[in-house]
Amino acid sequence: xxxxxxxxxxxxxxxxxxxxxxxxxxxxxxxxxxxxxxxxxxxxxxxxxxxxxxxxxxxxxxxxxxxxxxxxxxxxxxxxxxxxxxxxxxxxxxxxxxxxxxxxxxxxxxxxxxxxxxxxxxxxxxxxxxxxxxxxxxxxxxxxxxxxxxxxxxxxxxxxxxxxxxxxxxxxxxxxxxxxxxxxxxxxxxxxxxxxxxxxxxxxxxxxxxxxxxxxxxxxxxxxxxxxxxxxxxxxxxxxxxxxxxxxxxxxxxxxxxxxxxxxxxxxxxxxxxxxxxxxxxxxxxxxxxxxxxxxxxxxxxxxxxxxxxxxxxxxxxxxxxxxxxxxxxxxxxxxxxxxxxxxxxxxxxxxxxxxxxxxxxxxxxxxxxxxxxxxxxxxxxxxxxxxxxxxxxxxxxxxxxxxxxxxxxxxxxxxxxxxxxxxxxxxxxxxxxxxxxxxxxxxxxxxxxxxxxxxxxxxxxxxxxxxxxxxxxxxxxxxxxxxxxxxxxxxxxxxxxxxxxxxxxxxxxxxxxxxxxxxxxxxxxxxxxxxxxxxxxxxxxxxxxxxxxxxxxxxxxxxxxxxxxxxxxxxxxxxxxxxxxxxxxxxxxxxxxxxxxxxxxxxxxxxxxxxxxxxxxxxxxxxxxxxxxxxxxxxxxxxxxxxxxxxxxxxxxxxxxxxxxxxxx
Amino acid sequence: xxxxxxxxxxxxxxxxxxxxxxxxxxxxxxxxxxxxxxxxxxxxxxxxxxxxxxxxxxxxxxxxxxxxxxxxxxxxxxxxxxxxxxxxxxxxxxxxxxxx
Numbered sequence: 001x002x003x004x005x006x007x008x009x010x011x012x013x014x015x016x017x018x019x020x021x022x023x024x025x026x027x028x029x030x031x032x033x034x035x036x037x038x039x040x041x042x043x044x045x046x047x048x049x050x051x052x053x054x055x056x057x058x059x060x061x062x063x064x065x066x067x068x069x070x071x072x073x074x075x076x077x078x079x080x081x082x083x084x085x086x087x088x089x090x091x092x093x094x095x096x097x098x099x100x101x102x103x104x105x106x107x108x109x110x111x112x113x114x115x116x117x118x119x120x121x122x123x124x125x126x127x128x129x130x131x132x133x134x135x136x137x138x139x140x141x142x143x144x145x146x147x148x149x150x151x152x153x154x155x156x157x158x159x160x161x162x163x164x165x166x167x168x169x170x171x172x173x174x175x176x177x178x179x180x181x182x183x184x185x186x187x188x189x190x191x192x193x194x195x196x197x198x199x200x201x202x203x204x205x206x207x208x209x210x211x212x213x214x215x216x217x218x219x220x221x222x223x224x225x226x227x228x229x230x231x232x233x234x235x236x237x238x239x240x241x242x243x244x245x246x247x248x249x250x251x252x253x254x255x256x257x258x259x260x261x262x263x264x265x266x267x268x269x270x271x272x273x274x275x276x277x278x279x280x281x282x283x284x285x286x287x288x289x290x291x292x293x294x295x296x297x298x299x300x301x302x303x304x305x306x307x308x309x310x311x312x313x314x315x316x317x318x319x320x321x322x323x324x325x326x327x328x329x330x331x332x333x334x335x336x337x338x339x340x341x342x343x344x345x346x347x348x349x350x351x352x353x354x355x356x357x358x359x360x361x362x363x364x365x366x367x368x369x370x371x372x373x374x375x376x377x378x379x380x381x382x383x384x385x386x387x388x389x390x391x392x393x394x395x396x397x398x399x400x401x402x403x404x405x406x407x408x409x410x411x412x413x414x415x416x417x418x419x420x421x422x423x424x425x426x427x428x429x430x431x432x433x434x435x436x437x438x439x440x441x442x443x444x445x446x447x448x449x450x451x452x453x454x455x456x457x458x459x460x461x462x463x464x465x466x467x468x469x470x471x472x473x474x475x476x477x478x479x480x481x482x483x484x485x486x487x488x489x490x491x492x493x494x495x496x497x498x499x500x501x502x503x504x505x506x507x508x509x510x511x512x513x514x515x516x517x518x519x520x521x522x523x524x525x526x527x528x529x530x531x532x533x534x535x536x537x538x539x540x541x542x543x544x545x546x547x548x549x550x551x552x553x554x555x556x557x558x559x560x561x562x563x564x565x566x567x568x569x570x571x572x573x574x575x576x577x578x579x580x581x582x583x584x585x586x587x588x589x590x591x592x593x594x595x596x597x598x599x600x601x602x603x604x605x606x607x608x609x610x611x612x613x614x615x616x617x618x619x620x621x622x623x624x625x626x627x628x629x630x631x632x633x634x635x636x637x638x639x640x641x642x643x644x645x646x647x648x649x650x651x652x653x654x655x656x657x658x659x660x661x662x663x664x665x666x
Numbered sequence: 667x668x669x670x671x672x673x674x675x676x677x678x679x680x681x682x683x684x685x686x687x688x689x690x691x692x693x694x695x696x697x698x699x700x701x702x703x704x705x706x707x708x709x710x711x712x713x714x715x716x717x718x719x720x721x722x723x724x725x726x727x728x729x730x731x732x733x734x735x736x737x738x739x740x741x742x743x744x745x746x747x748x749x750x751x752x753x754x755x756x757x758x759x760x761x762x763x764x765x766x
Contacts (some may be wrong), residue, residue: 643680643758 005082011042011128023117035120039103043096083137083200087508091134094343095261099127101475102256108472126152130261139188139198149262150177157249165585169245176242176526180232203273212279223276223283234266234320236294247309251354259316259350261344267339269321272331274509289327292417295321299427304582306415307364308353311435322405331408332509333502337490338401344486345389348479352383355468371444375465380440382476387436391429392549397487405546422548429552437560494538673714680707694756705735
């Protein structure tokens with residue numbers, strides 16, 4: 001039975017084509033109708049597909065649809081096809097639902113902006129590529145989506161392209177991603193070389209024949225290169241630097257692309273490639289370590305940021321780190337679970353931040369906010385739910401997902417990683433409540449800064465903080481509900497739940513492992529016996545998680561609500577350390593000096609001035625100059641005097657005769 | 667019997683004289699005569715070969731050349747007279763209106 005899944009990605013593509021090609025002449029209502037209509041249709045169709053999928057008998061999962069051969073080269077061929085299993089179904093629903101909500105929100109947020117049709121065309125094309133990415137049935141098609149979302153991200157970060165910083169941020173995102181994509185491509189080349197195919201089912205089948213690699217080998221190399229690609233797309237150390245700058249884009253874009261969906265593509269790719277990673281423990285460890293380091297590193301930067309979107313950006317980087325930590329301890333289900341809840345609560349955070357920025361006429365600096373609770377109560381309540389969710393308070397969504405990751409980390413024996421993770425969780429709670437207190441409590445500090453500020457998103461003429469229109473608030477409320485209850489699908493057994501989400505995803509992550517008996521290493525916990533052995537331990541760890549969140553809350557409450565004079569004094573006493581963290585550890589400067597400057601210098605002096613200007617241009621210019629010189633000499637033959645022509649004729653004849661005589665003599 | 671090569675050498679000398687005269691002289695009548703000289707040097711070659719090879723076509727060709735030369739002389743002299751009337755000179759270097 002065919003579900004005609006191709007319709008889902010093609011709907012937003014059609015919307016993008018219509019709006020992008022013709023939208024300039026359309027009234028806003030029509031642009032809205034096309035953009036939202038196609039996205040809503042895609043979401044509705046995805047829901048129908050989900051119902052159909054759940055009705056499929058177990059032997060028809062994964063549900064693969066093949067439409068046409070895309071390309072053939074020798075024995076290698078790739079096709080247009082769709083691979084629907086539990087993992088891609090979750091991604092499909094997350095992308096279409098969050099995407100649709102953000103489309104609605106954008107109608108309100110972008111109302112006064114120029115390039116309205118362009119914005120929605122880009123947003124739709126992003127939906128198309130993201131759906132291609134998650135639905136593809138081979139790595140090559142996935143790579144098309146992978147690059148396509150990068151393109152959409154570039155276009156939307158640089159949406160206000162007249163602003164230098166936005167244009168530069170777009171370029172930075174695109175180029176940083178190239179570095180990661182290079183690794184991903186090499187991984188694909190290795191797959192083609194050794195398995196001759198990029199189809200998921202054939203690759204995974206071929207990989208199961210391999211034993212677990214005790215030391216570095218082929219699969220480890222593939223895994224590490226894939227992780228390189230994932231760390232570019234999902235903003236992990238060392239390639240995370242583009243994501244904070246990406247906040248130059250419109251806020252709904254930050255919510256959709258740079259928080260909820262695109263940046264999680266790396267996590268999806270790692271989870272999708274779990275047969276490879278399961279046989280390459282070294283690569284898996286690298287994933288876990290990178291994820292943990294990113295989680296705490298980004299969290300520590302987030303503590304001191306004052307731009308509300310930058311705080312959320314670093315928080316995104318940090319949460320992505322958690323997802324990689326989950327995947328890295330082979331708890332892919334936990335990683336994807338956190339991906340889903342994160343999509344809800346981070347989209348909510350960004351959209352609430354957008355509502356605040358909108359309501360303040362473009363102000364993004366938290367030092368100029370404060371006391372907004374009374375001006376925008378609806379936004380306040382949505383933001384409160386989001387903040388408590390991300391901090392990890394039960395029974396909100398992220399409590400279950402984050403705690404599952406941390407518990408699986410401990411259960412897999414990586415105690416050091418767990419410790420770092422729990423510290424990062426406390427930091428997360430701290431900086432989120434710092435944001436919450438600075439924004440909504442205390443006195444409104446925006447009035448005196450009003451004259452000085454130069455708005456980020458230049459909105460309508462602004463008169464004091466105000467609540468956003470309903471078209472922006474409704475998506476917030478829906479997301480708030482999702483952030484609240486989204487975690488309940490995965491209540492762990494220790495709390496009387498049944499871990500339904502994990503069991504739902506289990507076929508994706510375990511069917512391939514079971515196909516090769518004895519490959520499950522002791523280091524990888526299998527969900528079956530990790531749970532009921534030590535329920536009490538798990539409960540204890542949950543307590544620790546909640547404790548960490550509470551510490552963060554109390555710290556933020558003390559410093560940013562009770563004693564607001566303290567942070568400045570502490571900053572003064574911390575001195576250079578404070579400055580270092582405030583400058584984001586000067587990583588951008590480090591990259592600038594260590595990587596970018598040498599490349600720029602080498603490009604300037606060798607490639608540009610040496611090869612291009614001297615060698616290539618030189619060759620062209622010299623041959624032109626040479627031709628000019630020669631013709632300058634030859635020009636004098638064309639004297640116009642008949643007798644000199646006759647002389648040349650005679651001269652030529654003499655040479656011919658001399659040559660023939662010489663030939664004859666010889 | 668005079669050997670063929672004698673005729674050919676004489677013909678070559680005459681031709682070279684014609685060429686030299688054509689290139690060096692400025693007087694348009696002298697140039698005209700140099701051309702005639704070259705034509706006749708070629709004629710000499712034709713008849714020399716014709717006699718040597720006992721072939722009639724060489725002789726016939728010479729007659730053709732003579733006819734053409736006569737016609738050329740008639741036209742050429744007419745042109746020269748006409749040039750002299752308008753330009754008052756026979757120096758070819760000063761008859762250069764067509765030169766840019």
